[in-house]
Amino acid sequence: MLRLFGRRGEVQQVERVGEHFRLITIGGNDLVDRAWTVGDMTQFSFGGWESRAYTPLSYDAARGSLEFLGYMHGNGIGSAWLESLRIGDPCVLVGPRTAVNLDVVTRPAMFFGDETSFSTAAAMRATLHGYRAVSFVFEVTSPENCAPVLDRLGLDEATLFRREADDRHLDALERHVLGAFQPSMRAVFTGKAASIARLYKAARREGISGKQITNVAYWAPGRKGFSGVQR
Ligand SMILES: Cc1cc2nc3c(=O)[nH]c(=O)nc-3n(C[C@H](O)[C@H](O)[C@H](O)COP(=O)(O)OP(=O)(O)OC[C@H]3O[C@@H](n4cnc5c(N)ncnc54)[C@H](O)[C@@H]3O)c2cc1C
Structure with missing residues (x-):
């Protein structure tokens, strides 16, 4: 289960980019010096087996932070999560892991x-x-x-x-x-x-x-x- 094996992070920035998008920065010690191939995704855990995939557009290995743009289509836990995010919120994630190189x-x-x-x-x-x-x-x-x-x-x-x-x-x-x-x-x-x-x-x-x-x-x-x- 992702919560057992996942890494802990914290929301460091939330930028509202238009009505339906959020540019999110997640950081934390668990994210320092991870391998990242451009195009890798991260899976955020929502408890149990539920997780949703998002793709970092940048990753800073030294600072242990990644940034992604999330689309809020309005009909799912991932979408609702993006809308609710505030600076300081904790999260559990797996990755970066392979999606497209x-x-x-x-x-x-x-x-x-x-x-x-x-x-x-x-x-x-x-x-x-x-x-x-x-x-x-x-x-x-x-x-x-x-x-x-x-x-x-x-x-x-x-x-x-x-x-x-x-x-x-x-x-x-x-x-x-x-x-x-x-x-x-x-x-x-x-x-x-x-x-x-x-x-x-x-x-x-x-x-x-x-x-x-x-x-x-x-x-x-x-x-x-x-x-x-x-x-
Ligand atoms: C490898 C990978 C990387 C991804 N990277 C990103 C990323 O960087 N940014 C990003 O925003 N998304 C990304 N996605 C897509 C995102 O994971 C899905 O849109 C996911 O379904 C969102 O979860 P949810 O809980 O909001 O909706 P779900 O609970 O998964 O789905 C609920 C309902 O919403 C529908 N739905 C899902 N997505 C859309 C949509 N876009 N438009 C309309 N209806 C939809 C589903 O078909 C379902 O009927 C990625 C997906 C994968 C597999």
Whole structure:
């Protein structure tokens, strides 16, 4: 159980970034000098077997602190926890642990995701090549609400697609991603499981090698607490 094996931390900063996001800094002695591969996630424990995954966008090994951006979609313990967080609150976490290794993503690169992926996208900045030659594409519920959040993360050049009923926006999104794909490109697909699966299949149909693409599903409607199974 995570509470038995987890590390203890404390909320050091809470920044409200728009209505639906919180930029959280967690710190503590247990987090000093941990191994961190950019793209690793941390799992926060909510008692028993319940935990939720979030991706540090930065980690300071000397200070023992990590920072992540959490999206409050409004319907889960993770979402409610983010909204409730105050400086000094204790927490129990596991990780950083493997989710996607962004350090090995060569350029040019394509990064696809949604609101839950902004923190992972921002973690690209901590890689050797930073944001250079990365095309960021996101499906989001409200481009108006997300644009200032992406500005805050230095991701203002990202291309946003507004979600539509029955995922109709994915037709245009798929065309955009495949149209921008270059032969030597690496791709990282994160976020909603069904969107990733669709993009992956479309890319494979276009002859793009599966080795060029890393998929990590972050959530799926009706399912709780994804931990990130990599394919
Ligand atoms: C490896 C990994 C890294 C992740 N990193 C981040 C991160 O850095 N920042 C971040 O914000 N999230 C991140 N996530 C996603 C986050 O863990 C999930 O959104 C998680 O479900 C949130 O927990 P919850 O308790 O709020 O909702 P849950 O209790 O898990 O789910 C309750 C309901 O809400 C739905 N739901 C979950 N997420 C969404 C959503 N985004 N939009 C609409 N409905 C949703 C579920 O389908 C379910 O029906 C990551 C996930 C993984 C696997």
